[in-house]
Amino acid sequence: DEQESVKDEL
């Protein structure tokens, strides 16, 4: 979802 797509970055 929206939250996850950024938090998979470092």
Added chain:
Amino acid sequence: MNIFRLAGDMTHLASVLVLLLKIHTIKSCAGVSLKTQELYALVFATRYLDIFTHFISIYNTLMKLIFLGSSFSIVWYMRRHKIVRRSYDKEQDTFRHLFLILPCFLLALVINERFTFKEVMWTFSLYLEAVAILPQLVLLQRTRNIDNLTGQYVFLLGGYRALYILNWIYRYFTEQHFVHWITWISGLVQTLLYADFFYYYFHSWKNNEKLQLPA
């Protein structure tokens, strides 16, 4: 993972390795800002709070461990190592951390996606990372002779940020990707801070001169 993201991560990794190489092999941290390194340690500590509770991939966990471990060991070297710490330019590295930490924290309390502990900490880490390079840039400007490794370290860090922007543009068009204002704007601000440095870096490279920033 797209090519820009991977290249960005590898550039980030290279920057850390260059710095560790300088500190570990040459036993010198001349021209390196301890303030910036402490800010990065704080950035990673607050961003990766979920490292052991939220699994994404082995790659992700491994990189997080590397960034946490390297940032704290660089701080350790500069503060505690009996040879390395002698080369630290304490008198020149006078930037006050708190002037960066406090506003970033207050901003994270006000502007965030969700008001939870982890989310506020994550947002704080993004804001702080955006400005964490400032003490290093100030130190570079004061140091008349910037050695190659320090120049390359800052160049690679800036390159990593620029590649992340390309990564976001790519993701925006290829994935069901929403607009992440907080991440994007803080990332953009961070990259713009390097613009001046990049200008002089390329200038010195083109003319085959030693890198010097104007006072």
